[in-house]
Amino acid sequence: MRHYLKSFLFHISILITTQAYANCVENVCIASQKTPAGIELHAQNQASTTAVMEITADLKNLKASPTLPIRLEVPPFQKALVTTLEPIDARQGYSYAYQFNVHKLAPPAPCKGDVCIESSNTMLGIDLIAKNSTYGDVTMHLDAQLDNLKSNPALPLIKVLPARSQLTIAQLTREKMAHSQGFQLKIRHVIGNIYAHHDASTVYRLPFNPGSSHLVGQGFDGAFTHKGSNRFAIDFNMPIGTPVLAARAGTVVDIKSNGTAGCPEKRCEADGNYVRIQHADATIADYAHFKFQGVTVVTGQKVSTGQMLGYSGATGYASGPHLHFAVKKPISLDAWESIPIKFISTDGIISQPLEGQTYTATLP
Numbered sequence: 001m002r003h004y005l006k007s008f009l010f011h012i013s014i015l016i017t018t019q020a021y022a023n024c025v026e027n028v029c030i031a032s033q034k035t036p037a038g039i040e041l042h043a044q045n046q047a048s049t050t051a052v053m054e055i056t057a058d059l060k061n062l063k064a065s066p067t068l069p070i071r072l073e074v075p076p077f078q079k080a081l082v083t084t085l086e087p088i089d090a091r092q093g094y095s096y097a098y099q100f101n102v103h104k105l106a107p108p109a110p111c112k113g114d115v116c117i118e119s120s121n122t123m124l125g126i127d128l129i130a131k132n133s134t135y136g137d138v139t140m141h142l143d144a145q146l147d148n149l150k151s152n153p154a155l156p157l158i159k160v161l162p163a164r165s166q167l168t169i170a171q172l173t174r175e176k177m178a179h180s181q182g183f184q185l186k187i188r189h190v191i192g193n194i195y196a197h198h199d200a201s202t203v204y205r206l207p208f209n210p211g212s213s214h215l216v217g218q219g220f221d222g223a224f225t226h227k228g229s230n231r232f233a234i235d236f237n238m239p240i241g242t243p244v245l246a247a248r249a250g251t252v253v254d255i256k257s258n259g260t261a262g263c264p265e266k267r268c269e270a271d272g273n274y275v276r277i278q279h280a281d282a283t284i285a286d287y288a289h290f291k292f293q294g295v296t297v298v299t300g301q302k303v304s305t306g307q308m309l310g311y312s313g314a315t316g317y318a319s320g321p322h323l324h325f326a327v328k329k330p331i332s333l334d335a336w337e338s339i340p341i342k343f344i345s346t347d348g349i350i351s352q353p354l355e356g357q358t359y360t361a362t363l364p
Helices: 266-271
Strands: 005-014 020-025 028-035 038-045 051-060 062-065 070-074 079-087 094-104 115-121 126-132 138-147 149-152 157-161 165-174 182-191 203-205 213-218 234-237 243-245 250-256 273-278 284-295 308-312 322-330 336-338 342-345 348-350 358-360
Touching (some): 028 051, 028 079, 038 051, 038 070, 051 062, 070 079, 115 182, 126 138, 126 157, 138 149, 138 165, 157 165, 273 308, 342 358
Antiparallel strands (some): 005 094, 020 028, 028 038, 038 079, 051 070, 149 165, 213 358, 234 322, 243 308, 250 273, 273 284, 284 308, 284 322, 322 336, 342 348
C-alpha cells in the first residue's frame, strides 16, 4: 500500500476577466474563475480514489470566504467549491498565490487475516490505526518504507493488540512540505501476547470427566515430540469420542474441526483438529487431535473450567487416539514456548505428569 502527497505553489496576477485558470496534479485540479460573486476556486478530482486537498493562499487586496487555509475531501470524479475570493478595494488591482497539497486516500488497508492497518488523515499528519478482529490478543510487528515522512514512534515497532480492539499505534508527518511523500506498510502478527506472564499459582483440572482415568502416553520432555516449544506438553491416551473438558476458564480464540486424516508423520500435521483458549493471564491452552467435526465450542465463546469442548480423536500428527494438551505463549513472531503447569487429581497436586502413569480426574 503506497500513499502519495504532492505540494505545488502557483502565483497568478488577476485582471478583471472571466477566464478560468486551472492547475492539475495527478488528475486533481484547482481551477479559478471570475464570477459575479468574485473569484471562485474549485477542486476537481478526476481520480478513482478520494483526494484530500490542503489549500493555503497569499492574498493581496482579496478576502476569502470561507477563510484559508482550508482542508477539503473530494470524492472520486467530483467537483467541489473551495472558496470565493472577493476584492477588498475594487478600485485597485489584486493578486493571489495559492499552494495546494493533494493526498490520495489509501487503497484498502493491508490485512493479515483478521489484523489490519488503516490510515486516517488528520490536520497533524496520517494516523496508522491497527485493528484486531480476533477474540484473542495479537502481537503485531509493523514496519514501513517511508518517503519524506517520519514516524512517531519510530518504526519498526512491536505492539500487542487486545482482543477485538482498535488502536492508533503511530503517526506519520511530513519532513519537507513542498516535496512528494509516500509510504508502504509491512505487517506481521502472531496470535497471543509475547508479554504474557503465566500465573504460577493456577492449578488446572485434568481435561476429562471427574472420576475417569487416563494414562499419560507422553509427558514433559517426551522423547517422541515433546521437545523445544512442546517441552511441557502432555498426551493423555483416550479412545476416540471421549469428552474433552476445559482445564481452565477462558475465551475460545481459535478452532479447527474439519480435519479427517491422522498419522505419525509431519505430513498429517495440518489435518489436526484443535481448540485454543486464552486465559485471564493471556496464556493460551492448546487442546489437539479432536475427531472430525468433534469440536463443540465456537470462536469467541467464554468457557468455564470443566465445560465440554468436544470429543477426542486421532487427527493430525498422531500415532494413535489421544488428547494433546499444553499451555503456551509466543516468545516472538516465529516461536512459542510451552509452560510447566500443575493439575489436581485424586492423588493430589501433580506438577510432573509421568509417562505410563494413570491419573484420575477430580473436582477441586
